[in-house]
Structures are given as structure tokens and as C-alpha cells.
Amino acid sequence: MVSSGLAAGAGSGTALGWNIGEDIRQLLALHFMVNAFRAGTIVAVVAGAIGWFMVLRRQSFAGHTLAVVSFPGASGAILLGISATAGYFAASIAAALVIAGVPRSPGGRSYSSESAVIGTVQAFALACGALFVSLYGGFLNSLTGLLFGTFLGISDGQVTTLLIAAAAALAVLAGIARPLFFATVDPDVARARGVPERLVSMVFLLLLGCAAAEVSQITGALLVFALLVMPAAAAQQLTARPALSFVYVPWNVTSRPVHSRFMRSSDSSSLATRSWRVRPAASSSFSR
Amino acid sequence: MPAEHDRAAGSVAAAVGSAELAADRQLASRSAVRFDRAEARLGGRTIWSDVTLNVAPGEFVAVLGPNGVGKSTLVKAALGLVPLVSGTAIVLGRAPGQAGREIGYLPQRRSFDAGLRVRGIDVVSLGADGERWGVPFPGGGRLFASRRAARQRVKEVIELVGATGFAGQPIGQVSGGEQQRLLIAQALVRRPRLLILDEPLDSLDLPSQAGVAALISRVCQEHGVAVLLVAHDVNPILSYLDRVAYIAHGGAVSGTPSEVITSGTLSALYGTPIEVLRTSDGRLVVVGQPEAPARHTDRHADGAALPW
Numbered sequence: 001m002v003s004s005g006l007a008a009g010a011g012s013g014t015a016l017g018w019n020i021g022e023d024i025r026q027l028l029a030l031h032f033m034v035n036a037f038r039a040g041t042i043v044a045v046v047a048g049a050i051g052w053f054m055v056l057r058r059q060s061f062a063g064h065t066l067a068v069v070s071f072p073g074a075s076g077a078i079l080l081g082i083s084a085t086a087g088y089f090a091a092s093i094a095a096a097l098v099i100a101g102v103p104r105s106p107g108g109r110s111y112s113s114e115s116a117v118i119g120t121v122q123a124f125a126l127a128c129g130a131l132f133v134s135l136y137g138g139f140l141n142s143l144t145g146l147l148f149g150t151f152l153g154i155s156d157g158q159v160t161t162l163l164i165a166a167a168a169a170l171a172v173l174a175g176i177a178r179p180l181f182f183a184t185v186d187p188d189v190a191r192a193r194g195v196p197e198r199l200v201s202m203v204f205l206l207l208l209g210c211a212a213a214e215v216s217q218i219t220g221a222l223l224v225f226a227l228l229v230m231p232a233a234a235a236q237q238l239t240a241r242p243a244l245s246f247v248y249v250p251w252n253v254t255s256r257p258v259h260s261r262f263m264r265s266s267d268s269s270s271l272a273t274r275s276w277r278v279r280p281a282a283s284s285s286f287s288r
Numbered sequence: 289m290p291a292e293h294d295r296a297a298g299s300v301a302a303a304v305g306s307a308e309l310a311a312d313r314q315l316a317s318r319s320a321v322r323f324d325r326a327e328a329r330l331g332g333r334t335i336w337s338d339v340t341l342n343v344a345p346g347e348f349v350a351v352l353g354p355n356g357v358g359k360s361t362l363v364k365a366a367l368g369l370v371p372l373v374s375g376t377a378i379v380l381g382r383a384p385g386q387a388g389r390e391i392g393y394l395p396q397r398r399s400f401d402a403g404l405r406v407r408g409i410d411v412v413s414l415g416a417d418g419e420r421w422g423v424p425f426p427g428g429g430r431l432f433a434s435r436r437a438a439r440q441r442v443k444e445v446i447e448l449v450g451a452t453g454f455a456g457q458p459i460g461q462v463s464g465g466e467q468q469r470l471l472i473a474q475a476l477v478r479r480p481r482l483l484i485l486d487e488p489l490d491s492l493d494l495p496s497q498a499g500v501a502a503l504i505s506r507v508c509q510e511h512g513v514a515v516l517l518v519a520h521d522v523n524p525i526l527s528y529l530d531r532v533a534y535i536a537h538g539g540a541v542s543g544t545p546s547e548v549i550t551s552g553t554l555s556a557l558y559g560t561p562i563e564v565l566r567t568s569d570g571r572l573v574v575v576g577q578p579e580a581p582a583r584h585t586d587r588h589a590d591g592a593a594l595p596w
Contacts, residue, residue, distance in 0.1 A: 056405075176421065177422070179418065179421060181414070182418030186411060186418075189474070192369065192388070192391075194419055240405045240407045245405075
């Protein structure tokens with residue numbers, strides 16, 4: 001998919017110059033680049049919102065594993081001849097259910113068994129992915145794409161799928177946001193107040209699986225941290241206010257101009273994060 | 289846990305005959321918490337049995353006893369999180385677990401994770417509406433009077449507990465005593481009639497213990513809130529207490545501190561010679577108190593760090 005995108009880019013006979021405005025105009029004239037930006041923006045918003053809770057809940061390992069699981073999901077789907085997008089979502093959501101199903105101790109706070117299960121799931125997933133790739137017979141030249149992302153060559157249909165999944169995930173997240181926040185910050189009081197903590201945690205893991213599946217289609221299975229963890233972690237370091245933090249996350253991930261009012265001396269971490277969003281796209285499109 | 293509520297409610301109904309019910313309700317309406325010959329089991333073991341305890345509205349009552357004797361289980365039974373196997377419990381005139389909105393609960397814990405980047409004021413606000421679905425609409429304070437009132441109430445309780453100075457800082461970065469003040473504010477936000485505190489003075493230094501104890505007493509007296517406080521050391525709260533209950537595997541004794549904290553009463557309760565000494569500054573020292581074996585693993589798991 002990458003190669004076809006690059007071929008289209010090379011075919012139109014454009015070359016990059018130092019005129020940045022002109023460069024951007026030329027980029028946006030290419031339909032696959034527009035789709036890449038659309039998909040990237042959708043994924044960045046979802047990853048920012050869900051990643052914020054993931055970082056707060058210290059579930060980055062689970063998030064990473066759910067992303068890694070998308071690798072066997074996609075390669076398995078290609079092996080079976082079905083849509084890779086369906087494979088991404090099916091595998092990540094199935095893995096989220098496995099992790100959510102880990103029995104907890106009666107106190108509900110022993111997470112050591114959870115990380116053991118997550119590690120096992122991750123090892124199993126990587127092994128399955130390698131197996132599917134080898135079963136496919138060596139013709140799967142998009143292995144790098146599965147692991148490191150295929151930003152280009154995203155079809156209109158895929159953008160629509162991403163948009164629908166993103167809207168659904170954000171709507172569910174908005175619905176459970178406050179009890180989820182309560183159960184994360186103060187689980188004992190939340191339980192005593194009647195917050196269905198297990199249900200909320202499970203729904204969140206499913207959302208995380210959904211987000212990981214979306215993100216890994218853009219950044220690949222191995223670079224999900226770039227979108228899920230770093231913007232949210234940076235935002236939480238910048239401010240302890242939840243609402244303002246949510247303002248920072250999209251700023252961090254979507255590389256839009258930062259209003260001078262929000263620029264502080266400690267913003268260097270946010271700038272570093274924002275460049276992340278740009279770098280994978282730039283390296284995959286121009287260095288090859 | 290609807291099943292447990294049903295069981296607890298069932299045991300209330302079964303144990304109290306219909307003729308006695310009216311009289312009992314009347315008595316219960318005059319008490320904030322009432323345990324009558326209650327027994328609790330966890331994992332097939334009897335934690336305590338034959339516990340009778342009464343907390344009147346506006347009263348400051350401490351539940352005392354060595355570690356591992358089931359004090360936290362008593363709190364959980366009052367909240368309806370642990371069902372009773374026999375006896376009755378009535379909390380604010382209802383079965384345990386049915387009066388959630390009118391109870392302020394402070395669980396046993398050590399502290400918040402130092403890396404938790406959430407402000408104290410946000411933790412206090414969660415006490416007001418944390419279990420409601422959805423997200424608060426940004427800027428709603430300007431549009432809705434109820435949101436403005438809720439925000440005002442949060443500010444008020446933060447001022448009440450003397451936390452105004454540090455409520456804006458991340459809660460992981462304030463001291464243990466300051467966290468405890470914020471948590472008391474969280475428990476008070478909805479104007480509860482009953483405050484249940486599980487070891488609020490645990491792991492605090494002595495000046496913080498004195499400050500928090502004085503605060504709880506002030507809340508109890510000025511706002512008419514009944515307080516059920518679990519502690520293993522009576523001294524920081526002794527001068528504020530209306531009544532104490534000592535709990536042991538065999539049951540519990542309750543009464544005024546001078547009645548209960550005596551060598552004779554405690555020796556009879558624990559079945560082993562116990563001596564109560566009074567120091568020159570009025571502090572009580574309980575000598576020979578049996579330490580129960582450390583089998584209460586939930587005690588440490590409860591206060592552990594945030595979910596991974």
C-alpha cells in the first residue's frame with residue numbers, strides 16, 4: 001500500500017522545495033495525503049482522549065499490548081483474505097476482553113496477576129503474528145507497515161470506518177468519563193458510592209482496545225506509544241486540572257499552532273511530543 | 289452488589305419479628321448506626337459475633353481494638369459491603385447499603401500515589417457527583433445554578449477543613465495530614481448525617497493526628513454529624529469521644545471511655561489480663577492487649593497504589 005502511494009506521488013512529478021506553503025499545497029493536492037491527514041487527525045483525537053485515562057490509570061502496558069495484538073490481527077486477516085481493518089479491531093477487542101476477564105483478588109486491588117496475563121497475551125500475540133506472516137508464504141511485503149505503520153495508502157472507506165469507530169468510542173467514553181475518573185482516583189470511595197467499578201474498568205479496556213486498533217493502523221503496532229502515551233503523559237505533567245489537560249492533549253497530538261496564552265516555559269515537552277506526530281509521516285513518505 | 293444488599297435486607301427482616309419491627313424502627317430512627325447481636329464471616333471464618341453497638345445522631349463514637357480484629361469489616365458491614373450472617377444492622381433507619389447518599393465514608397488507606405496529577409479540589413468534587421454518568425459540561429458553572437451551587441459547596445467544605453491553601457495542588461504532592469483533610473472534605477460535600485472514618489489517623493505524625501482529630505470533633509459538634517471512627521490508638525481522640533466500642537472476636541463492649549477503657553472490662557473482653565494505665569497528662573496506655581495474628585491481608589491491599 002505504501003509503494004502504490006509513493007508511486008502516485010512520484011508519478012505526479014512533484015519535488016519538495018523550501019517554500020513550505022507551496023509544499024503543503026502540493027501535498028494536499030494528492031488525495032492519499034489528504035486521507036492520511038484525515039485518518040491521522042481522527043486517530044490523534046481518539047488516542048489523546050483515551051490515552052489520558054490510560055496514563056492516569058497506569059494501564060500503559062495494557063494499551064501497548066492491545067496495540068501489539070493488532071499485529072497478529074491484521075496479519076491473520078490478510079492470511080484469511082479479509083479486511084485488515086476488521087482484523088485490527090477484532091484482535092484488539094478480543095485481547096481487551098481477555099485482560100478484563102482476569103480474576104481479581106477479593107479486595108479488588110491486586111494487579112500483579114493482571115500484568116502477568118498482559119505479558120503472556122503480548123508474547124502469544126507476537127508469536128501468532130510471526131506465524132501468520134510465515135504461513136502467508138513470504139509475499140507479505142507490508143510487514144514493516146504492520147509493525148511501523150502505513151500512513152499513506154489509506155482509502156476513503158478506511159477513513160469512514162475510523163471516523164465511525166472514533167465517534168462511537170468517544171461517545172462511550174464521554175458517557176462513563178466521570179465514574180471512570182472516580183473509580184481511578186478513589187476506587188474504595190467510588191465502590192462505596194455505588195460506582196460499578198468492574199463494569200466501568202471493563203468498558204474502558206474495550207475502548208482502549210478500540211483506540212489501540214485505530215492507532216496501530218496509522219503508527220503500526222510498535223509505535224502506538226507515540227500517540228496513546230506521550231501526549232497524555234505530557235499534558236498531565238503540564239497541568240493537574242482535568243479539563244485543561246484535555247485541552248492540552250489535542251494540542252499535543254494534532255500539531256496545530258499553540259496559542260501563546262498556553263505557552264509556558266515548561267512547554268518544551270509538549271513541543272517534543274508534537275514533533276512526534278509529524279515525524280513518522282514525514283519519514284515514511286519522503287525517506288523511501 | 290445487589291445480591292448482598294438483598295441478603296442484608298433479608299437478614300434484617302428475618303431476624304426482627306413483625307411485632308417487634310415497629311418498635312425497633314422507632315428505636316433505630318433515633319440512632320445513626322445500630323448493630324444488634326451481629327455476626328460477620330469472611331472466607332468461612334467468623335470475624336466477630338455478638339456485636340451490639342449504637343451510635344446516636346450527632347455522637348462521636350470510636351471503634352477500637354488491635355489490628356486484625358475486624359474493625360474494617362465492621363465498617364464494611366455498616367456500608368452494606370459485607371453481609372451479616374446473623375443479627376441485625378440498621379444504618380440511618382435503613383438496611384446497610386441503602387443510605388449511601390447520606391453517609392460520608394473515608395476508607396482506610398495510606399496515601400495517594402505521589403505521581404497522581406489530580407488536584408485536591410477535583411477529588412473533593414468527586415464526592416459531590418462522582419458516580420453520575422457523563423462529563424460535566426465545560427463552563428457549566430456560568431450557565432446552571434445547580435453547578436454553581438455545587439462548586440460553592442466544594443469551596444465551602446474545603447474552607448471548613450482548612451484546606452484552601454493546598455486544594456489546588458496535585459493531591460499526591462501534599463502531606464498525609466493534608467490529604468486526610470481533603471478526604472474529609474470529600475466525605476462532607478453532600479452534607480451527610482453519618483461520617484464513617486476507617487483509621488483516619490493512621491500513618492499521620494502526632495501534630496497532624498491532633499489537628500485531624502480536632503477537625504472531626506468540630507464537624508461532629510457544629511454540624512450535628514454522627515461520627516463512627518475506627519482507630520487502634522485511642523489517645524489522639526480520647527478527649528473528644530462521646531462513647532467507645534472495643535471489639536474482639538467474642539463480641540464488643542461499648543460505653544463511655546471511662547466505663548470501657550478499664551482493666552476489668554478489657555480483661556473480660558479479651559480473656560487475658562490487660563492493664564490500663566493513666567499517665568500524668570491523661571493519656572491512657574493499654575498494656576497486654578492481644579495482637580491478633582496478621583491475617584487481614586485486605587488491610588494492606590486496600591491502601592495500595594493505583595490500579596495498574
